[in-house]
Amino acid sequence: MTDKTYYTYGNGKPAASEPAPEPEVAYRLEGIANEASGARQAPNGVAAADLSEYTGVSHDEAHVGALSEGTDFDDDGVTHALVMTQGRTARALLLAVSDAGMRAYAPYTKDHDHAAHLRCAYGRVCLGETYSDALFANSHAVLSAAAEVGASVILLDGVSRELAGVDSFLARAQKRQIEVFCTVDPESPALGWMRCATDVPAPAEDRWVTCKHCGLVFDERSVAERYHTCPSCGGYFRMDSNARIAFTLDAGTFEEWDAGLPETDPLAFPGYLDKIDMQRRKTGLDEAVRTGVGEIAGIRTAFGVMESTFFMGSMGAIVGERIARMFDRATEAGLPVVLFTASGGARMQEGLVSLMQMAKVSCAVDRHGAAGLFYASVICDPTTGGVTASFATQGDVVLIEPHALLGFAGQRVIRDTIRQELPAGFQTAEFALQHGLIDAIVAREDLRQTLAHLLALHEASRPTTLAAGESEAILSYAGVNRALEAGKRGYDHVVYAPLPVADDAEDGEGDGGPIGAIARKIVDAVTSNGSAEKRAQRVMLRNELDSEDGASLSAQVEGDDQARARLKIAAAQMAKEDAAEEVNGAWTSVQMARNTHRPTSKYYIDRIFDGFIELHGDRMFADDGAIVGGVAWLGNQPVTVIGEEKGADLQERIKRNFGCPQPEGYRKSLRLMRQAEKFNRPIVCFVDTQGAYCGADSEERGQGNAIADNLLAMAGLRVPVVSVLCGEGGSGGALALAVSNKVGMQEHAVYSVLSPEGFASILWKDRSRADEAAAVMRMNAHDVYEMGIVDEVIPEGDKPAHENPEEACAAVRDFIVRSLGELAGRSGDELVKLRHERFARF
Known part of the structure; x- marks a missing residue:
């Protein structure tokens, strides 16, 4: 075996159902050297890493021949090999x-230039300053090193072996007449080497781009295929308008607006128009923004993209004019707007005229919003100055790409003006999210689908007037997903027509006859806990009092099997409630509500709604994790969802302040409620907090004011509001999300003016009497219902929610669906009146 220069491998005895494998070839280093020097030509080596047997192949003079014409050799004909x-x-x-x-050439980096193995090489070649696996597997670095040492062979080992499957690297190596080999088994190089080749042609022209984040150089096409992100570190390259249009809009749907508006020079600034002409020749663009109309998953939208490569996206008169016209045309046509921003701010060469664009565009944004139309702003790197202080942050939803720069005053301006050292990560997307300035950070590969769902949720909320039999596209979560998969246009269609109304069998026929109807009404009221007459009906069932016609209830159901069965169910339900009241008591309810395994608001949101998109921040100071809010689908109904969130584990509970909201949380919820009102979306709130956070810093930032603002706003919201108490309902911190048209309460939730510990401490000066306080305050769900404070007690099933989460979740969903169904179709005035009347009763 030792005198052979390459081996053929067999794969053992193949299974009866599998064809016998073709012979495969692996090279020894001597064989590679012989071929490279022109001594012989061997069969092509292919993958043999998993083969178990091999046999030597004898020398065949028929294979003698040069490896390729034009191979670079030293004068003595010795092959140069770059050994990665x-x-x-x-x-x-x-x-x-x-x-x-x-001749073996070893790559190295300057921080490892004294590595012992380098002394074993004929020569060395430096790849860069600092070692990284990505550098040793980088096509440009390896090809450049090979060119530097005149290598005709590249041997890939270790992390560099990844390049054996990169077609663009292999194609470029073949074009340079360099043979590439990799180890058959990375753990055992002695097993042999495989030739690596590709049928993919090399590009006619090498176009390389450098990542500003990690410093590595990549093929421009490979970067573009990854949404213009770095294949190594994931860093973002800046995208021009052509790339944005291609990645965001449905193919072939973009129609440009207002191209070629004549430039202005309000200050007659020396050389300004010449610089504009130079920028146009350099970039192929005519200004720092493009606007038009297109479709995203079939949804027609006005679309704008700022160009950071044109005067750094600075905002002059023409930029402002184009954007303002886009908003006005969208308003006239009833279209939403999606605008990608990237700008260095106002264009200095146009002075105050540039500053006025901030106001002009803001007026256009206001007109668009007043028409009830949706605007999504997507902030890209960089967005600063007057653009940040106007339309970039005026969107109904403000998204931002990871690590993008967002700020008003530039970092250099801040340092030079106030001599202040800036914190790490200052003015990044992550900084903006933490400080509540934007709604969400969205990865570039997720932007199209996120925008599609946001557009659909807002479009579906718009009122439509259709005659019976008319058909209209219905936007839904599943429909948008299908449209995205298909490329464009894929919504469901339904026919709007009056729904049939079921006969209530008042004529005595049907399910149980007239006596069955009486029992059904009683049982439905008992089991749903949803009627104001329930207390009287419970007494009626317990004591067998006479009904209105003078006959006892028992006599009425005599001989009616269905009615008796329904009453039996009602009796069992009441027995369960009574047992809960007697055995568990209010303090047991408190312990149930505080159980760390109890489903949180986020659990219900994730399972009840489809396509929930979380929206962060109060747009003023911070994003409070104790309140989760966003938009989602409930069936085909768009809704705004807001919940107080404790967290599912200890680490998350600490992060979310154990579900105790701060002022920013309530201001975030208020912002989302106002947004829901603008777009006529129902609001669903989940209440689960021991109370608003009572720290000194919260007081400084106006905790009481924030709760008060929520109460006042909710009192006047002109859309349906439904709240569910799913855990603790503590004090004003809970009420801030419960000024609703319908309030449901899970049977093991609690609701109180104060925690039982606090109540006992204040009234009895003895915190240990918390269990007595719970009973006195009547905190448990059935007592709260008896007082008329909640509309319904939502059953959790045979076991409490933490032991029975799926059944509990189904019951909560049923309450929300029924409640929204009851409120549907009511005018804004009616909804406000109902809410006011509800709370006036107390």
Whole structure:
């Protein structure tokens, strides 16, 4: 075996159902050296890493021939091999390459320039300053190193072996007449080497781009295929309008607006128009923004993209004019707007005229919003100055790409003006999210689908007037997903027509006859807990009092099997409630509500609604994790969902302040409620907090004011509001999300003016009497219902919610659906009146 230069491998005995594998070839280093020097030509080596047997192949003079014409050799004809190796096998491999008759060149980085294995190489070639696996697997770095040492062979080992499957690298190597080999088994180089080749043609022209984040150089096409992100570190490259249009809009739907508006020079600034002409020749663009109309998943939308490569996206008169016209045309046509911003701010060469664009565009945004139309702003790197202080942050929803720069005053301006050192990560997307300035950070590959769902949720909320039999596209979560998968246009269609009304069997026929109807009404009231007459009906069932016609209830159901069965169910339900009241009591309810395994608001949101998109921040100071809010689908109904969230585990509970909201949380919820009102979306709130956070910093930032603002706003909201108490309902912190048209309460939730510990401490000066306080305050769900404070007690099933989460979730969903159904179709005035009357009763 030792005198052979390459081996053929067999895969053992194949299974009866599998065809026998073709012979495969792996090279020894001597064979590679012989071929590279023109001594012989061997069969092409292919993957043999998983093969278990091999046999030597004898020398065949028929294969003698040059590897390729034009191969670079030293004067003495010795092959130069770039040995891409690292780690513990590097020394042995470099020596083996030299023993095979090749000159071994070892790559290194300056921070490892004294590595011991480098002394075993014929020569060295520097790849860069600092070692990284990504550098040793980078096409440009390896090809550049090969060119520097005149290598005709590249041997890939260790992390560099990844390049064996990169077609663009192999194609470029073939074009340069360099043979590439990789180890059959990365753990055992002695098993042999495989030739690596591709049928993909090399590009006619090498176009490389450098990542500003990690400093590596990549093929421009490979970067573009990854949404213009770095294949190594994931860093974002800046995208021009052509790329934005291609990645965001449905193919072939973009129609440009207002191209070629004549430039202005309000200050007659020296050389300004010449610079404009130069920018146009350099970029192929005519200004720093493009506007038009297109479709995203079939949804027609006005669309704008700022160009950071044109005068750094600065905002002059023409930029402002184009954007303002886009909003006005969208308003006239009833279209939403999606605008990608990237700008250095106002254009200095236009002075105050540039400043006025902030106001002009803001007026256009206001007109668009007053028409009830949706505007999504997508902030890209960089967005600063007057653009940040106007339309970039005026969207109904403000999204931002990861790590993008967002700020008003530039960092250099801040340092030079106030001599202040800025914190790490200052003015980044992550900084903006933490400080509540934007709604969400969205990765570039997710932007199209996120925008599609946001557009659909807002479009579906718009009122439509259709005659019976008319058909209209229905936007839904599933429909949008299908449209995205299909490329465009894929919504469901339904026919709007009056729904049939079921006969209530008042004529005595049907399910149970007239006596069955009486029992059904009683049982439905008992089991749903949803009627104001329930208390009287419970007494009626318990004591067998006479009904209105003078006959006892027992007599009425005599001989009616269905009625008796329904009453039996009602009796069992009441027995369960009574047992809960007697055995568990209010204090047991408190313990149930505080159970750390009890489903939180986020649990219900994730399982009841489809396509929930969380929207963060109060747009003023911070994003409070104790309140989660966003938009979602409930069936085909768009809704705004807001919940007080404790967290599912200890780490998350700490992050979310154990569900105790701060002022920013209530201001976030208020912002989302106002947005829901603008777009005529129902609001669903989940209440689960021991109370608003009572720290000194919250008081400084106006905790009481924030709760008061919520109460006042909710009192006047002109859309349906439904709240569910799913855990603790503590004090004003809970009420701030419960000024609703319908309030449901899970049977093991609690609701109180104060925690029982606080109540006992204040009234009895003895915190240990919390259990007595719970009973006195009547905190448990059935007592709260008896007082008329909630509309319904929502059953959790045979076991409490933390032991029975799916059944509990289904009951909550049923309450929300029924409640919204009851409120549907009511005018804004009616909804406000009902809410006011509800709370006036107390």
